[in-house]
Amino acid sequence: MKAIILARVSTEEQMTEGQSIPAQIGRAREYAKRKDFDMVKEYQFDESSTKDKRAKFEKVIEDIRKSKEAIALIVETVDRLQRSFKESVELDALRKEGKLELHFIRENLIVHKDSNSSEIQRWDLATFVAKSFVLQISDNVKRTFSNKVKLGEIIGRAPIGYLNVTDEITEKKDVIVDRVRAKYICKIFKLYSTGDCSMKYLSKLMNEEGLTTKKGKKLGVRQMELILKNPFYYGYQLYKGELYPHKYEPLISYELFLQCQKVKEGYKKIPRKVSEKPFVFQGLMTCANCGCRITPELKKGKYVYYHCTNHKEICEKIYVNQDDLLKEVKAVFSKLVLSDEEKDRLVNSLKATEEGKNEFQKMQLKELRKENDRIEEKISIMYEDRLSGSITIDFYNKKFKELMEKKQENEFKMKRLNNANKNYYITANTILSLAQRAPEIFESSETEEKRQLVNFVFQNLELDGKKLLFKTKTPFERVLEYQSTHNWGD
Numbered sequence: 001m002k003a004i005i006l007a008r009v010s011t012e013e014q015m016t017e018g019q020s021i022p023a024q025i026g027r028a029r030e031y032a033k034r035k036d037f038d039m040v041k042e043y044q045f046d047e048s049s050t051k052d053k054r055a056k057f058e059k060v061i062e063d064i065r066k067s068k069e070a071i072a073l074i075v076e077t078v079d080r081l082q083r084s085f086k087e088s089v090e091l092d093a094l095r096k097e098g099k100l101e102l103h104f105i106r107e108n109l110i111v112h113k114d115s116n117s118s119e120i121q122r123w124d125l126a127t128f129v130a131k132s133f134v135l136q137i138s139d140n141v142k143r144t145f146s147n148k149v150k151l152g153e154i155i156g157r158a159p160i161g162y163l164n165v166t167d168e169i170t171e172k173k174d175v176i177v178d179r180v181r182a183k184y185i186c187k188i189f190k191l192y193s194t195g196d197c198s199m200k201y202l203s204k205l206m207n208e209e210g211l212t213t214k215k216g217k218k219l220g221v222r223q224m225e226l227i228l229k230n231p232f233y234y235g236y237q238l239y240k241g242e243l244y245p246h247k248y249e250p251l252i253s254y255e256l257f258l259q260c261q262k263v264k265e266g267y268k269k270i271p272r273k274v275s276e277k278p279f280v281f282q283g284l285m286t287c288a289n290c291g292c293r294i295t296p297e298l299k300k301g302k303y304v305y306y307h308c309t310n311h312k313e314i315c316e317k318i319y320v321n322q323d324d325l326l327k328e329v330k331a332v333f334s335k336l337v338l339s340d341e342e343k344d345r346l347v348n349s350l351k352a353t354e355e356g357k358n359e360f361q362k363m364q365l366k367e368l369r370k371e372n373d374r375i376e377e378k379i380s381i382m383y384e385d386r387l388s389g390s391i392t393i394d395f396y397n398k399k400f401k402e403l404m405e406k407k408q409e410n411e412f413k414m415k416r417l418n419n420a421n422k423n424y425y426i427t428a429n430t431i432l433s434l435a436q437r438a439p440e441i442f443e444s445s446e447t448e449e450k451r452q453l454v455n456f457v458f459q460n461l462e463l464d465g466k467k468l469l470f471k472t473k474t475p476f477e478r479v480l481e482y483q484s485t486h487n488w489g490d
Contacts, residue, residue, distance in 0.1 A: 084127070245408060382403075458472055
């Protein structure tokens with residue numbers, strides 16, 4: 001009789017001596033020799049028996065189905081072949097047709113066309129035991145995962161920017177920051193948060209700068225999307241649709257993550273065509289008359305003109321030369337230049353306007369700290385009630401989760417408030433320092449850099465016929481105010 005050997009493992013532990021594929025193959029060959037079988041094929045694979053689709057198992061079944069002669073399928077034990085009854089349907093149909101005999105070495109069981117009810121029941125019982133073992137493992141895994149999540153430990157592999165490591169002595173697993181790739185992850189979030197960089201552009205940029213996956217592959221647009229929506233980077237991990245804080249070092253702030261999500265939503269709400277050739281005002285202007293986007297158009301291969309898309313069909317198509325628009329922009333940049341003394345006076349003026357807000361922020365910080373103290377007290381009382389049995393585990397877990405989420409939210413707010421003033425003063429001084437060189441930088445920049453600089457200084461750009469309407473961002477507006485009044489409000 002022709003025979004096929006099947007040997008399978010699904011975990012690293014099963015690769016140990018006694019359960020390894022070579023060990024299974026060796027015992028199966030001895031068995032086939034004793035039975036005087038004609039060996040046709042040997043299948044060796046590592047594939048979970050609990051997957052909905054088992055490609056390698058189906059290949060074995062297909063070979064048996066195509067065979068013109070009956071086949072003896074030799075397996076170490078039932079659980080090497082199956083751990084559920086879904087495979088029994090296919091296997092039993094082939095058995096009844098006389099195309100298949102099942103030989104389970106360890107159980108000393110042969111199931112064939114003429115098997116009696118006792119042999120069939122032994123097969124079913126062994127499958128039931130295998131299925132029960134899988135369910136037990138599943139429950140244990142769920143409990144393990146639940147405990148790991150509560151302890152802030154990662155579930156699965158760490159995302160790009162982090163590394164899974166194992167201590168050589170204790171063999172304890174951990175996650176550390178991948179210092180080589182982490183800087184690129186931070187750059188991706190920072191660039192995307194500006195609203196000036198698409199995921200396609202970021203993918204191209206990161207590939208040019210040498211960022212790869214841990215396996216050395218390039219990152220496409222899909223990988224950019226996964227990175228930008230992964231909460232792990234700001235200190236949380238997603239488990240069963242809910243967020244849980246993890247214990248590893250975050251790469252970005254929660255505020256930066258939120259800003260990126262807002263930008264992403266903005267891209268969804270405003271469909272836009274991005275041409276291969278960049279233009280200075282591309283995507284930055286709207287029509288003052290109808291609110292539609294202003295789009296660039298290249299004429300004679302070198303002259304750039306802008307006009308309303310006229311999506312609402314209520315505007316006249318008026319073409320405006322890019323050079324005319326740039327003249328107005330350059331005029332604004334030239335007014336931003338200040339002497340060192342003027343710059344220092346402006347910064348001091350900006351600080352003075354912030355004093356009232358600082359007092360308010362201090363009060364907010366105080367209230368948030370008090371609220372977190374109250375939350376800690378509530379958790380402590382709940383824990384005592386849980387130990388005494390006066391509240392259920394489910395109620396405790398639910399309330400604990402609610403309180404911890406509120407505490408985490410307060411901590412995010414406190415962090416934002418603590419950094420607000422410091423970041424404001426540093427940023428204001430830096431922006432003003434850059435403003436002193438804005439005309440020079442603008443003139444020497446490439447088109448994409450010009451576009452970013454325009455977006456950095458201007459807001460609410462509109463085209464009213466051939467006239468450019470705009471507002472400048474803080475603190476640039478204060479600079480222009482000074483230029484027109486020569487008064488810092490001292």
